[in-house]
Amino acid sequence: MRAFAKNRPHPEEPPQAASRRRGRSTAVRGETMTIAFIGLGNMGGPMAANLVKAGHRVLGFDFSNAALDKARQAGVDIAPSSAEAAAQADVIITMLPTGRHLLAALEAEDGLLRAAKKGALLIDCSTVDMESARTAHTLAGQRHLKSVDAPVSGGVGGAVSATLTFMVGGADDAVALAQPILEAMGKKIVHCGGAGAGQAAKICNNMILGISMIGVSEAFILGEKLGLTHQALFDVASTASGQCWSLTSYCPVPGPVPTSPANRDYAPGFAAPLMLKDLNLSQSAATNSGAHTPLGRRAAEIFDAFVNHGGAEKDFSGIIEFLRAAEG
Ligand code: NAD
Numbered sequence: 001m002r003a004f005a006k007n008r009p010h011p012e013e014p015p016q017a018a019s020r021r022r023g024r025s026t027a028v029r030g031e032t033m034t035i036a037f038i039g040l041g042n043m044g045g046p047m048a049a050n051l052v053k054a055g056h057r058v059l060g061f062d063f064s065n066a067a068l069d070k071a072r073q074a075g076v077d078i079a080p081s082s083a084e085a086a087a088q089a090d091v092i093i094t095m096l097p098t099g100r101h102l103l104a105a106l107e108a109e110d111g112l113l114r115a116a117k118k119g120a121l122l123i124d125c126s127t128v129d130m131e132s133a134r135t136a137h138t139l140a141g142q143r144h145l146k147s148v149d150a151p152v153s154g155g156v157g158g159a160v161s162a163t164l165t166f167m168v169g170g171a172d173d174a175v176a177l178a179q180p181i182l183e184a185m186g187k188k189i190v191h192c193g194g195a196g197a198g199q200a201a202k203i204c205n206n207m208i209l210g211i212s213m214i215g216v217s218e219a220f221i222l223g224e225k226l227g228l229t230h231q232a233l234f235d236v237a238s239t240a241s242g243q244c245w246s247l248t249s250y251c252p253v254p255g256p257v258p259t260s261p262a263n264r265d266y267a268p269g270f271a272a273p274l275m276l277k278d279l280n281l282s283q284s285a286a287t288n289s290g291a292h293t294p295l296g297r298r299a300a301e302i303f304d305a306f307v308n309h310g311g312a313e314k315d316f317s318g319i320i321e322f323l324r325a326a327e328g
Contacts, residue, residue: 031180032055032056032057033056033057033089033090033091033181034056034057034059034088034089034090034091035051035056035057035058035059035089035090035091035092035093035181036058036059036060036061036079036082036085036086036088036089036091036092036093036112037051037058037059037060037061037071037076037085037093037095038060038061038062038082038085038086038092038093038094038095038096038105038112039062039094039095039096039097039101039105039126040060040061040062040064040067040068040070040071040076040095041062041064041067041095041097042156042159043095043125043152043156043159044062044067044093044095044125045067045070045071045074045159046074046156046159046160047093047095047125047159047164047185048060048071048074048076048093049071049074049075049076050159050162050184050185051181051184051185052074052075052076053075053162053184054184056181056184057077058075058076058077059076059077059078059079059084059085059088059089060076060077060078060079060085061078061079061080061081061082061084061085081110082105082110082111082112082115083110083111083112083114083115084115086112086115086116086120087115087116087117088117089116089117089120090117090120090121091120091121091122091123091177091178091181092112092116092120092121092122092123093123093124093125093181094106094112094122094123094124094125094126095125095126096126097126098126098128098129098132098277099126099128099129099131099132099133100132101126102124102126102128102132102136103132103135103136103139106136106139106140107139113139113140113143113145114143116143116145118143118144118145119144119145119146120145120146121145121146121147121148121174121177121178122136122140122145122146122147122148123147123148123150123178123181123182124136124147124148124149124150124151125150125151125152125166126151127151127152127199127202127203127206127277127278127281128149128151128199128281129199129281129284129285130196130199130200130203130281130284130285130288131288133149133169133195133196133198133199134195134196136149137149137170137195137196138195146170146171146173146174146177147170147174147195148168148169148170148174148175148178148198149168149169149170149195149196149197149198149199150166150167150168150169150178150182150198151166151167151198151199151201151202152164152165152166152167152186152202153165153167153202153205154186155269155270158186159185162184162185162186162187163186163187164185164186164187164188165186165187165188165189165190166182166185166186166188166189166190166198167190167192167197167198167199167201167202167205168182168189168190168191168192168197168198169191169192169193169194169195169196169197169198169199169200169201170194170195170197170198171194171195172191175191200285202278203278203281203282203285204282206275206278206279206281206282207278207279207282207293207296207299209245209246209275209278210275210278210279210296210299210300210303210316211295211296211299212244212245212246212247213246213250213252213275213316213317213319214299214302214319214323215244215246216237216242216244216246216247216251216252217252217317217319217320217323218323219233219237219242220233220252220253220320221320221323221324221327230253230254230255230256231255231256234247234251234253234255234256234257235256238256246317250269250317251317252317252318252319252320253320260317261315261317261318262317262320266314266315266317266318266321267314267315268313268314268315268316269315269316269317270315270316271312271313271314271315271316272303272306272307272311272312272314272315272316272318272319273307273312274316275303275316276300276303276304276306276307279296279299279300279303280300282296282300283296283297283300302319302322302323303316303319305322306318306319306322309322310322
């Protein structure tokens with residue numbers, strides 16, 4: 001892997017990037033890298049911005065002009081194509097919607113795999129299905145690239161504040177190389193196992209999240225029927241055995257947790273279609289592996305109905321309104 005000393009301009013670095021670099025904080029850990037960042041959307045945009053803040057040279061690409069404009073303002077150097085970004089990079093990060101997008105970006109005739117330098121490190125931070133994650137590792141290995149799957153938890157807020165949790169799968173040497181890069185974007189990095197283990201952890205975690213949000217919502221609806229105030233139920237359950245993140249950090253009724261989307265008419269946050277996507281990933285993984293997950297399946301069905309009946313633009317905690325409306 002080619003690396004550049006802290007603060008030293010890259011030989012191919014345009015002068016405006018060098019002057020931007022002088023005004024920003026530099027990498028405090030390890031080397032400064034040239035990083036290709038593919039997919040500069042809600043998550044990828046702020047993650048790329050944090051790599052710039054850490055002193056790395058970031059070459060970004062996205063199909064969306066709006067995403068490119070924002071990234072440019074954050075100090076990302078925009079490449080004409082993902083291949084041209086990858087061709088110069090020590091590290092290639094992808095943050096794309098689905099496994100289909102990931103494999104397309106990797107395998108296209110003018111895609112990342114053909115363009116990447118031998119020995120470069122591929123870090124996929126997207127949330128994708130297990131098969132796509134494993135395929136990405138295999139394809140990378142065939143091109144003599146190191147690879148990790150490193151999906152995230154923490155949402156857009158965590159991406160902006162560089163406090164994401166990364167769930168990482170891959171060989172020890174690849175994970176060790178990825179570690180300082182991930183630390184510039186997150187606060188917790190867990191090596192979950194070999195290829196695909198990061199995606200496995202992400203899928204399992206979000207199955208808990210989808211099920212628990214439905215459980216908490218049902219408890220508030222029942223409490224309303226029984227004459228309990230939201231605050232009373234919250235005060236008990238948040239310190240009793242019903243305690244969970246869906247209740248204490250993301251409470252689906254307005255009031256008890258002022259930062260939760262319930263206080264903003266369920267504006268996302270973590271949009272319901274993304275929750276549905278992750279629950280569907282868990283169900284396809286359960287089917288393929290023979291795991292029996294009846295509550296996961298039911299949660300996927302309930303979120304599917306929510307998304308297709310008015311919930312597509314809502315935060316996933318808006319499921320409580322859908323469940324209330326279904327009463328009787
Ligand atoms: P997003 O739709 O905002 O961004 C994805 C970007 O990828 C878009 O700008 C799109 O134009 C771009 N893109 C698609 N194909 C491309 C290609 N071949 N080359 C270049 N750009 C391409 O999505 P997001 O919210 O940033 O989520 C990204 C991933 O992170 C998803 O897998 C999502 O499930 C996961 N995730 C999201 C959140 C969240 O709160 N938004 C939280 C955790 C994980």
